[in-house]
Amino acid sequence: MDLMFKKIGKLFAGASSTGGSDVIGIDFGSSSIKVVQLRQEGESISLVTYGELQLGPYADTVVGSATSLDPSRLIEALLDIVREASVTSTYAGVAIPYASSFVAIITLAAQDPAQLPSMVPIEARKYVPVPINQVTLDWFPVPEKNGIAAPGKTRILLAAIHNEALSKYRAVVQGAQLKSAFNEIEIFSTIRSSVQNVHETVLILDIGAATTKLYIVSEGMVQGMHSINVGGQDMTSSLSKSLEISKDDAEEMKRQVGLTAKDNPRIERALSFALERIFSDIRKMLMSYELDKGVPPVSSVVFAGGGSALKGLEDYALSALGRRIVRADPFSKVGYPAFLKTTLDDIGPSFSVAVGVALRALSEK
Ligand SMILES: Nc1ncnc2c1ncn2[C@@H]1O[C@H](COP(=O)(O)OP(=O)(O)OP(=O)(O)O)[C@@H](O)[C@H]1O
Numbered sequence: 001m002d003l004m005f006k007k008i009g010k011l012f013a014g015a016s017s018t019g020g021s022d023v024i025g026i027d028f029g030s031s032s033i034k035v036v037q038l039r040q041e042g043e044s045i046s047l048v049t050y051g052e053l054q055l056g057p058y059a060d061t062v063v064g065s066a067t068s069l070d071p072s073r074l075i076e077a078l079l080d081i082v083r084e085a086s087v088t089s090t091y092a093g094v095a096i097p098y099a100s101s102f103v104a105i106i107t108l109a110a111q112d113p114a115q116l117p118s119m120v121p122i123e124a125r126k127y128v129p130v131p132i133n134q135v136t137l138d139w140f141p142v143p144e145k146n147g148i149a150a151p152g153k154t155r156i157l158l159a160a161i162h163n164e165a166l167s168k169y170r171a172v173v174q175g176a177q178l179k180s181a182f183n184e185i186e187i188f189s190t191i192r193s194s195v196q197n198v199h200e201t202v203l204i205l206d207i208g209a210a211t212t213k214l215y216i217v218s219e220g221m222v223q224g225m226h227s228i229n230v231g232g233q234d235m236t237s238s239l240s241k242s243l244e245i246s247k248d249d250a251e252e253m254k255r256q257v258g259l260t261a262k263d264n265p266r267i268e269r270a271l272s273f274a275l276e277r278i279f280s281d282i283r284k285m286l287m288s289y290e291l292d293k294g295v296p297p298v299s300s301v302v303f304a305g306g307g308s309a310l311k312g313l314e315d316y317a318l319s320a321l322g323r324r325i326v327r328a329d330p331f332s333k334v335g336y337p338a339f340l341k342t343t344l345d346d347i348g349p350s351f352s353v354a355v356g357v358a359l360r361a362l363s364e365k
């Protein structure tokens with residue numbers, strides 16, 4: 001199994017192959033970097049190239065595990081994937097990991113929207129768990145969950161990114177000779193690429209290597225978020241401990257067999273530790289979200305992140321939650337040659353963040 005790269009070369013050669021009008025989206029995941037290059041011609045958006053580079057080998061750890069690389073190693077990795085995937089654009093939108101940010105919905109007693117710009121930074125101090133001068137703040141009003149405005153109150157989505165993380169990722173992108181056009185917290189990238197029907201209320205489940213992220217999205221707007229310090233690497237660890245096999249073998253077994261090994265219940269049991277934590281938090285989140293009167297129910301759960309590729313997880317989720325399960329299909333928002341359909345369907349959930357941030361890059365350029 002080639003775990004190192006999943007890549008294709010350039011899909012479209014030709015006049016603008018220097019990437020003049022193209023953009024790239026970069027997802028700095030804890031276990032792998034994903035990049036996507038898109039091109040807009042008139043109304044049509046097409047996929048030029050994409051690639052994923054596992055960071056495990058750069059940190060002397062197994063593929064699929066979270067890494068914490070210093071900027072110089074990260075630059076090296078980014079340069080490698082840019083070269084391997086034949087990326088030609090330098091205009092990059094960069095997704096910042098949820099873990100480097102703080103996102104919350106708060107309610108302010110504000111009668112007049114004009115009060116908000118002065119109120120929000122003061123109120124934010126109560127919610128952001130680090131000194132406010134160490135973060136970059138962003139915010140915007142969000143409607144009530146049931147769509148009915150509460151008199152005298154304004155709901156605000158508050159987003160803060162650690163300045164240290166911002167400067168680290170900017171330096172990495174610049175170090176790889178790319179232009180860091182903007183940063184956004186990965187939650188917004190995922191929502192942009194992975195919600196198919198904006199009028200549906202969905203729960204997005206992004207199982208990464210280190211963390212699992214849950215977002216409830218209604219009318220295209222995030223209405224709830226939660227992160228769990230459990231991800232794909234924990235499934236591999238428990239499999240390795242339980243079956244007394246190396247982490248490399250456990251990673252391979254997890255990907256090949258997942259929850260479908262009916263002849264060996266120990267595999268499913270080992271994977272269940274992480275899954276039970278994740279699904280118990282999903283159930284709690286759904287219950288507390290739907291508690292309020294007049295709130296549209298969450299009609300489906302959207303799988304994103306590499307960990308959601310676990311074999312048998314759709315059935316597991318269906319019986320645990322009783323909701324429709326949909327795999328994120330971010331590439332459905334861009335054009336590509338038909339022969340790639342199966343591959344892109346397969347890897348779609350892993351590329352939710354990278355495609356989402358690239359889509360915003362197109363609209364900003
Ligand atoms: N077929 C598969 N079955 C089960 N797990 C898989 C499969 N393919 C990849 N994974 C797991 O998915 C995880 C990586 O997912 P992803 O690339 O979304 O993480 P990341 O973005 O690097 O991490 P994070 O979001 O936590 O920063 C790894 O733990 C890997 O083992």
Ligand SMILES: [Mg+2]
Pocket residue numbers: 029030208209305353
């Ligand atoms: Mg991720």
